[in-house]
Amino acid sequence: MNEKKPFGEYIRKKRLEAGLTQKELAEQLFVTESTVSKWERALSYPDVSMVTAICAALHITEHEFFTACDDDQAHSQELAAKRWRQMVTGARRFFAVSYIIAIVTCFICDLAVFHALDWFWIVLTSVALAFCFTNLPFLVRRNKLSVCLGAASGCLFLLLLACWLYVGGKWIIGGLAITMTCLALLWGWWAVWRFYGKHVLPLCAGLTTPWVFILLAVIWAFAGGDWLLSLAFPLAAVGAAFLWAGFAAVYWLPAGPRLKAGVTALLVTFATPVFNSLCDRLIEDQHGPRFLDYFSVQDMLMRCSAGDISWVNPLIFQIMLVCSIALVAVGAAAEVRQRKRQQG
Numbered sequence: 001m002n003e004k005k006p007f008g009e010y011i012r013k014k015r016l017e018a019g020l021t022q023k024e025l026a027e028q029l030f031v032t033e034s035t036v037s038k039w040e041r042a043l044s045y046p047d048v049s050m051v052t053a054i055c056a057a058l059h060i061t062e063h064e065f066f067t068a069c070d071d072d073q074a075h076s077q078e079l080a081a082k083r084w085r086q087m088v089t090g091a092r093r094f095f096a097v098s099y100i101i102a103i104v105t106c107f108i109c110d111l112a113v114f115h116a117l118d119w120f121w122i123v124l125t126s127v128a129l130a131f132c133f134t135n136l137p138f139l140v141r142r143n144k145l146s147v148c149l150g151a152a153s154g155c156l157f158l159l160l161l162a163c164w165l166y167v168g169g170k171w172i173i174g175g176l177a178i179t180m181t182c183l184a185l186l187w188g189w190w191a192v193w194r195f196y197g198k199h200v201l202p203l204c205a206g207l208t209t210p211w212v213f214i215l216l217a218v219i220w221a222f223a224g225g226d227w228l229l230s231l232a233f234p235l236a237a238v239g240a241a242f243l244w245a246g247f248a249a250v251y252w253l254p255a256g257p258r259l260k261a262g263v264t265a266l267l268v269t270f271a272t273p274v275f276n277s278l279c280d281r282l283i284e285d286q287h288g289p290r291f292l293d294y295f296s297v298q299d300m301l302m303r304c305s306a307g308d309i310s311w312v313n314p315l316i317f318q319i320m321l322v323c324s325i326a327l328v329a330v331g332a333a334a335e336v337r338q339r340k341r342q343q344g
Contacts, residue, residue: 008042014058015040027194028057030145048081049088056141088138095134099127119166125159149190153183174222181218185211205247209240231282238278242271256338259331265324272317289314 015025015036022036029036029050038044046054055062062081103124110120132152140147156179164172185207192203213236220228249263273294280288288310293299294317303311 007045008040011054011058012040014060018058020057025057028142029053032200033198048084051081052085092135092138095130099131099135103127121162122159122166125155125162129155129159145190146194149186153187156183174219177218177222178215181211181215201251202247205243209243212236212240234282235275235278238274242267242274255335256331258334259328262324262328262331265320265327269317269320269324272313272320276313294318 015022018025020028022040023033026033026036031050035044039046051062051065055065066081106120106123107117110117129152132148132155136148136151137144157176160172160175160179164175188207188211189204192207193200196203213233216228216232216236220232246264246267249267250260253260253263255263273289273291276288277291280290289299289303294314296314297318300311300314300318303314
């Protein structure tokens with residue numbers, strides 16, 4: 001890491017000269033504070049796609065950036081960054097020209113064929129929504145995420161209104177409510193990332209869990225039916241349980257990546273029989289295999305000989321079970337060896 005040390009010192013010096021803290025620089029670059037810290041401690045290099053944004057935030061040229069640390073990796077990054085800029089510029093121009101052609105063509109067609117501007121507004125708002133993701137991020141200098149997310153939210157509402165003006169109907173109320181509920185999750189994730197950068201993943205997962213139930217309730221409020229408490233909520237609860245179990249295995253399990261992958265694979269394997277068995281219990285006229293039937297080779301062969309297609313699910317489950325158990329065993333063995341080396 002010695003060849004990277006001058007680069008890290010240079011980044012830290014320029015950050016201080018720009019009057020930025022590590023957190024402020026991280027917010028401008030849409031990375032975590034620990035990522036900036038690793039750069040300054042010479043533990044890693046920034047990705048080549050971030051070079052332009054880093055130079056803008058630190059008020060330096062790209063030449064200064066690449067000459068800050070004169071080594072082979074810096075030169076290779078400079079070449080890769082040049083190629084990246086060319087690709088991004090080409091993509092931006094392609095999208096811009098495509099949007100202009102689409103707007104002009106649809107404007108002329110709507111007036112010439114229908115003698116009015118009606119469905120053209122759907123095209124215009126759709127293009128505006130796409131523009132928020134493809135071109136707008138490169139035009140905004142500060143607070144890119146919040147500006148682009150805000151613009152996309154506004155364009156999405158305008159798109160819904162344009163569709164409603166064209167087709168009519170009472171669906172617009174439900175559409176707006178569902179859209180607002182979905183956007184609330186995105187803005188919640190943004191708030192977590194913006195104000196609680198050290199705990200992004202668990203907090204985002206914590207927001208997503210109740211949001212699923214709220215979204216189902218909003219949909220039920222406009223669709224009606226007796227499926228919410230009897231079917232949707234139980235399945236969502238089981239899904240949330242598997243989500244948190246997998247998240248805990250990846251995020252909190254004190255083990256290596258192999259063992260974590262094995263535990264996660266095991267959870268994914270058991271999700272199929274649990275969900276299918278629950279659906280068989282909650283939905284009438286369902287005659288698929290029950291939970292214990294997934295472990296029975298005999299039951300699987302009987303269903304296959306009877307022409308029941310449901311035998312495929314137990315087969316897939318048994319194959320995945322063997323593979324996931326083998327992966328857990330390999331991960332556990334690697335964990336034991338690692339701990340023995342640490343003790344020795």
